[in-house]
Amino acid sequence: MFKKFSLEEVSSQNQVKASVQRRIRQSIQDEYPGLETVMEDLLPKKSPLIVVKCPNHLTLVVVNNVPLFFCIRDGPYMPTLRLLHQYPNIMQRFQVDRGAIKFVFSGANIMCPGLTSPGGVLDEEVDSERPVAIYAEGKQHALAIGFTKMSAKDIKSINKGIGVDNTHYLNDGLWKMERLD
Template identity: 60%
Template sequence: MAGTFKKFSKEDVSNLSQVKSSVARGIRAAICETYPYLEETDIIETLIPKKESVYTGKCGHVTLCVINNTVLFFQERDGPWLPTLRILHQYPEMMKRLRTDKGAIKFVLSGANIMCPGLTHPDAVIHDEGEVGGAVAIYACDKEHAMAVGVLQMSTADIRGINKGIGVENMHHLNDGLWKMPNLS
């Protein structure tokens, strides 16, 4: 899925429709389960207020969660709901973090998946432990803000131990189509 949003535009969004309140509660609950920090700090009330209309749209195999014409979260098939980088930059504490070495930056920003050696290099840091399928924020060496959002393809223990192959699938990165299009209006 690396590069799903590479050439993304609002024309790629189909079936944008308001969801029933029960579906909206389900999305909200799934997001809170993945990111307990949002519920513990009541940030979820700011992001997805209970009385606000929630819309979903499709872009291929990706479902977008949209409020006030702004994409807040997205989900590929049955994967975890992932925040857009704009949301992650507002609430960086919400996700587990991995930091790549300098050599990986240009590849990640072009949409490439994150390889294990880029996460095990002496300049890289695995801040938080995670399991396969877990959502993670990808930071660049010496940078404050996340450059990508991804899904672990190996546990962090295996990334360290095996140290080859794809460690994280890059789902959304700075300057991709989703980043360049802050809202759907």
């Protein structure tokens, strides 16, 4: 999704009204209850909230020129990896084995065998079409964020095909874009 993403991709930037800002805040709070205590620091009510629209039905939520969340089509808001590194426990997590790391860094989707091998870990409660953080065996920080293609139970039982659709990974265009100045 963000492999070749850059500022040239931005089609519009708008400061949103208070009602839209409340709706975005509520949507993020519903999706990530772990952020409730720091929500005022992340998305202050008095600070302008900018919504950046990009092609491919992509929306970025920006505060103080820093992209914090993104949304694809009408899906749930997902934190950027920089935000996830600050608050690592806000998302459900999967872990891939060491062999999958180089493929994830190149933008490849996460295959079921990489999640079910001895180095992989699945959260059994995750359903299909849910955002998850992807961690690597032996690493502290997340290396990607994606959408599950099937539930964790199906990933474990089928063990074939794409398990997680990789949307944002370390060193992609969104990662390199620290600020929108």
